[in-house]
Amino acid sequence: MQGCDASVLLDDTANFTGEKTAGPNANSLRGFDVINTIKSQLESLCPKVVSCADILTVAARDSIVALGGPTYTVPLGRRDSTTASLSAANSNIPAPTLNLSGLITAFSNKGFTAKELVALSGSHTIGQVRCTSFRARLYNETNISDSFATSLKSSCPTRGGDNNLSPLDVTSPTSFDNAYFRNLVSQKGLLHSDQQLFSGGSTDSQVKAYVSNPATFRADFANAIKKMGNLSPLTGTKGQIRTDCRKVN
Numbered sequence: 001m002q003g004c005d006a007s008v009l010l011d012d013t014a015n016f017t018g019e020k021t022a023g024p025n026a027n028s029l030r031g032f033d034v035i036n037t038i039k040s041q042l043e044s045l046c047p048k049v050v051s052c053a054d055i056l057t058v059a060a061r062d063s064i065v066a067l068g069g070p071t072y073t074v075p076l077g078r079r080d081s082t083t084a085s086l087s088a089a090n091s092n093i094p095a096p097t098l099n100l101s102g103l104i105t106a107f108s109n110k111g112f113t114a115k116e117l118v119a120l121s122g123s124h125t126i127g128q129v130r131c132t133s134f135r136a137r138l139y140n141e142t143n144i145s146d147s148f149a150t151s152l153k154s155s156c157p158t159r160g161g162d163n164n165l166s167p168l169d170v171t172s173p174t175s176f177d178n179a180y181f182r183n184l185v186s187q188k189g190l191l192h193s194d195q196q197l198f199s200g201g202s203t204d205s206q207v208k209a210y211v212s213n214p215a216t217f218r219a220d221f222a223n224a225i226k227k228m229g230n231l232s233p234l235t236g237t238k239g240q241i242r243t244d245c246r247k248v249n
């Protein structure tokens with residue numbers, strides 16, 4: 001939570017509290033095995049050179065490219081934290097229940113504009129969400145397409161099934177495209193926070209612009225995620241290069 005320093009990868013131990021059990025992360029974050037495998041392969045080929053923070057940043061870029069999204073250069077040389085902050089993870093990660101003003105504030109607190117908020121939210125063109133993260137929208141909100149809501153209710157009932165997954169982008173869940181924004185215009189945003197970006201407020205026009213001009217979305221997204229990867233990196237003698245992403249050396 002202090003920046004792009006791989007603190008999120010640290011496991012809890014008897015005398016160390018990490019961020020994995022924070023409310024927004026617990027039972028949600030996944031794919032740690034992929035990072036750990038990359039790390040162990042790098043450590044056997046070239047020990048103590050590539051940090052876990054650099055692995056995460058490059059893996060994010062390469063995953064976006066593999067699914068058809070834009071490419072961008074990733075400056076390297078981040079070092080890994082020796083600390084983590086459960087309290088910051090609990091308080092700084094924006095909740096899916098936030099309204100537009102809350103989302104804008106959360107991003108502004110980290111130095112991002114409202115325009116960058118909308119561009120970065122376009123990453124919800126891939127990935128999956130647990131029922132518990134969108135149940136209230138499904139059953140209580142009115143700015144949701146009827147057919148879309150109906151299609152989700154069997155895997156996300158009013159009770160039970162909290163961890164059942166649904167795609168964030170109902171139309172093309174494994175393509176990094178601008179369908180997320182088209183979905184918002186048809187009231188098919190899965191999270192309350194997603195639909196907030198197109199609900200009669202100041203960001204509606206940008207959502208529409210990304211629908212009609214996918215190249216603008218690609219360019220804006222690439223710039224914004226590059227900026228996110230450069231948030232307060234540890235360099236020089238700060239931090240360390242972990243040999244195992246799950247624990248400090």
Ligand code: HEM
Pocket residue numbers: 027028029030094095096097103117120121123124126127128129130131133191193225
């Ligand atoms: C705008 C504020 C944001 C909110 C409120 C938000 C909220 C969420 C929530 C609640 C989930 C699902 C968690 C679960 O049910 O387990 C999720 C998943 C995801 N989010 Fe966001 N998110 C935001 C911004 C972002 C940004 C900036 C990115 C990346 C640039 C991002 C990338 C993803 C991805 C890829 C997934 C799917 C993960 C998977 O399939 O395991 N989100 N987000």
